[in-house]
Amino acid sequence: MPPVFVHRITKYDPADRDERGRYTGTEDTVSDHGPVEAAYLAAVGSFAAAAGIDRLEIREPAVAAFVHFGAGPAADGHGLAGLFPPDLTGYHDGAEVSLPVALELVRVMLRDQGAWCRLEAEDTFTVHVGWDQYVYVGTARPFPEAVARTRELGLFAEPLPASPYAAEPEPAEPADDAFWARLRTDLATRRTALLEEGHVHNAARWHRLTPDGLDAVRALLTPRARLTVWPDLSPDVAAVLAGLPADGTVELVWETPDGTIRSAIVDDTEYRGLAAALTDARAARALPFHDDDRHPLHAATLPDEDGTLRARW
Numbered sequence: 001m002p003p004v005f006v007h008r009i010t011k012y013d014p015a016d017r018d019e020r021g022r023y024t025g026t027e028d029t030v031s032d033h034g035p036v037e038a039a040y041l042a043a044v045g046s047f048a049a050a051a052g053i054d055r056l057e058i059r060e061p062a063v064a065a066f067v068h069f070g071a072g073p074a075a076d077g078h079g080l081a082g083l084f085p086p087d088l089t090g091y092h093d094g095a096e097v098s099l100p101v102a103l104e105l106v107r108v109m110l111r112d113q114g115a116w117c118r119l120e121a122e123d124t125f126t127v128h129v130g131w132d133q134y135v136y137v138g139t140a141r142p143f144p145e146a147v148a149r150t151r152e153l154g155l156f157a158e159p160l161p162a163s164p165y166a167a168e169p170e171p172a173e174p175a176d177d178a179f180w181a182r183l184r185t186d187l188a189t190r191r192t193a194l195l196e197e198g199h200v201h202n203a204a205r206w207h208r209l210t211p212d213g214l215d216a217v218r219a220l221l222t223p224r225a226r227l228t229v230w231p232d233l234s235p236d237v238a239a240v241l242a243g244l245p246a247d248g249t250v251e252l253v254w255e256t257p258d259g260t261i262r263s264a265i266v267d268d269t270e271y272r273g274l275a276a277a278l279t280d281a282r283a284a285r286a287l288p289f290h291d292d293d294r295h296p297l298h299a300a301t302l303p304d305e306d307g308t309l310r311a312r313w
Contacts, residue, residue, distance in 0.1 A: 003138030062201030064114030079113025233283035
């Protein structure tokens, strides 16, 4: 059962809301990077301390990608520099972080720097950030002392039935032994395929699959990653570029001379420069950008070591 005592923590005085609940006051909708932001973090810390929480689990991590919806500009490294290495090792669904790191993640989200996630402690505590400096904290028990501390900090803790950003798990196929057996059978015929490892929302790592290398790739995958298998890249890069749709957006995947596989989202306004950019590419493939048009060979999500599928992609 998710936490049942939910509070919306904001700097917006409820007295400055109209009859539909919309804020009509003068507070800015971006972080001040100063005392108000610090008050938000202290308020979240107060709820966590009251709940006895000193570690939190990262859930549904995301980074900025083709479209950045934050009010502020996306930061280099998605705002995660200093918290995680450049390849984002340790920033994945199910990764556990200390409370100080969790509060820094809340800061990144308040600043709209590009990264977003939920932070949870099983069924006892959750915190996540919505639009316009709205922070939602959920606990398994009421903590009036944390509510009072939030008020002392100059913020408002308003009780809600639930967060509008509460997790909504969707059915997913587990990447279990049966999945890998099907993939191995497919590879016996295809010989090669392309694996998209979705380790966070809006980012992926790419792997070429072969019958002999399948187990080695499997051992390297990020916990709880979304796995999507596509036909292998085509060595006829010119034909791939010539076959791009006349308008619209695609995900272009290519192999560099050193064997690295990269991808980028491109639209028809960027096609003219692709031939020069991919002069040295060994192979390439254009994948549909919109989910409704994407039809992979296989798709599944990694379960935990006990076989339970806990990811909520």
